[in-house]
Amino acid sequence: MRRELLTIGAFAARARLSAKALRLYDRLGLLTPAYVDEVSGYRYYRADQVERARLVALLRQLDMPLARIAEVTGAEGVEAADRLAAYWADVEARVAGQRTLAEYLRGRLSGRSCEMYEKFVVETVDVPERLVITETRHTLADELPAWIGASLGRLEGAAKECGGVAGAPFVVYHSEVSMESDGPAESCVPVADESAARAWAERQGRGRETRVRVEPAARLAYTRITKAQVAHPQILTAFEAVEQWMAAEGLEMAGPCREIYFADWDAAGAEDPVCDVAFPVR
Template sequence: MTEDDAVDQDLLTIGVFAARARLSAKALRLYDRLGLLTPAHVDEVSGYRYYRADQVERARLVAMLRQLDMPLARIAEVVEADGVRSADRLAAYWTDVEARMAGQRTLVEYLRGRLSGRNSEMYGKFVVETVDVPARVVITELRHTLADELPAWIGASLGRLEEAARECGGITAPPYVAYHSEVSMESDGPAESCVPVADEAAARAWLAGQGRGREFAVRVEPALRLAYTRITKAQVAHPQILAAFEAVEAWMRREGLEYDGPCREVYFADWDAAGAEDPVCDVAFPVR
């Protein structure tokens, strides 16, 4: 097929189509490779790409969605849907963007405080105390996880363990999550969800029924002392919670205390029923 034949059949060369869509030929080749905008015809001999005039609107839509920094997979979902569903998917994406931006905005303010030397002002908002915790049996689930996956995993894993606790004599103390190493967008922990239970023998019988290769465990945690600060549901969100951890560590340094195990978040309240300003969590460090 020659270029003239293509025009006669209402097909546009990539150059003409690119001009109408206000896109570069390079962008159109990328969209083709990614399956977002497939040419109406590709010449088998020359490899020339040809497009229909009615593909211009889709090309412009793809280009505008790219200006929103929308991932290509999400763009495909939007352009393949019908009008209402397409709009809904765009709205859902933008809700995610705004939530991420709100978190980043908070992180910027937190980092500005650190970089400007206002740490003591931030730490002064937290009251740190100590509490002695007796030895107890815990059932646990361990997972390597990045920061963006962590909240969902905490809820799901504690739910699994709390259900299992029914077979282990019941829950004897608030559940907690221990961090054996940093969890961030670059570091994957691991983190360990823990639920204290009443019956060690029943817990080990439950564990035996889980099969090999699972991330569950049973252990007896020795008696320990925790240095902790109590935070609200709003403060649990990243990065506010970082300030709580750092406040406890600063207090430990002033008191001459040493770390005696992995830091943890102790969840003592009904998360779903709590309001943003209700206390729900203790940020704690085992100390000696």
Template sequence: MTAHPEELLSIGVFAARARLSPKALRLYDRLGLLAPAHVDEASGYRYYRAAQIEQARTVALLRRLDMPLAGIAEMAGLDGERAARTLDAYWAGVEERFAEQRTLARYLRGRLSGRNTELYATFEVKTVDVPQTHVLSETRHVSAGELPAWIPASAERLERAAKEECGGIAAPHFVVYHADVTEESDGPAESCVPVVDAEAARAWAAAQGRKGDFKVRTEPAHRLAYTRITKAQVAYPQIIAAFDAVEAWAAEQGLTVTGPCREVYFTDWDGCGPEDEVCDVAFPVSGA
């Protein structure tokens, strides 16, 4: 034994000085977050060094940030700089969730109060004329929970092919929803990248055979009614408010929706924060 109990603090004394309960200390020991300096073989009593108080208080502070115990356990094995970076990544995720929830709460408040028109007024809706383009696309049946992974993965596949095989990217990546995508309905959704060389794109897509679900089609010239939204607002179901606002605006303007709704991603997603604008929510329209 390298230490004698008299040199250490009992679990009760240590808990009081660290501002933690003995129950919490026993849990942290089981999880490998904060092991006692010594456990008496006969009595099973735990003893701690005074130098461990700072570690114990750090664990308690991390818990006040609602960091899961598993995340704290992972941080316990890191040096100071890497632990700080891990905390930064965790808190960035928390802030993103808060931004999403704030948007959702605002939307639900409008729905519950019957003031949907006031909610829709927070979205500025415009129209834009889009020229004919040729798109390389990938279609999937996906649920709402699968979209955050599938959309960027499909965009990466399509954009790489467009750059390497199809003469380049002609316009921003967009996703068309040919049917509802919710937790209960799986679309399908179509991920599209406009390409410069349609013939090269067709040859490349045909060569993939069963290795990919790629196709090339012509997107006719059309007019879009759209509203620009932030990264936080893209999350389901918050994004539904934006779609509803565009539809309501189009009806007020006497426009007819002529095709399925879509999302146009015009900037670097990974480089943007929750409040940065990243996407246009749109419907093809005609009339007026």
């Protein structure tokens, strides 16, 4: 049997890889030798493993995580190609977000922040006291958009049991949400029937940190943004524009910042207004 196998040196030459790389792939579980001599520890490979070795090397050049490499190499044909395509779509989305963040930071570092803020119109509005059903979660920035959509969907569905939705849904940030800080964030939906809402909260228990509370009346300083501007980091510029305006007007923050979603998100286009970013002020 061993006569039909290739030594690690011969296999490395065929695969155009180093023996060091092959030992690493073995250690990572990506390419296991066909046979290992128990006495000498020498590794031997089959000739038909060359293609897999080359594939692993190329996938690593894409900075693909080991778990994703195992998924691709463990599949065949169209399925393997689809898994690679899904990974690359994730990479392109991440790079696009990083490119936007870099532009945002260039503006801040070059002193163009004032120009960035000028495109936002800041106003104030008085909002009444409201009864809200809420869901709270500690979440990092990369998970936040998905959680907001899912939690507001759950709460809007629950509002049918609580007299119906009685105002625009909103998200309150009780502490910073970033890639290092996990909030918490609180999704809120105003409802009409307090007794029904409290009965609903009792049925939920504490599985998702749901509750009913009264959101006090407040004056909000806010700016209206489009669906495209909701994306990170554009939305940071909107929040900073409101903070700059508050400072210029001599207003103090009177509560945690929030995002108020007043439009149908799914029906809105990229340039349609969908959200107010706001701070309670005094």
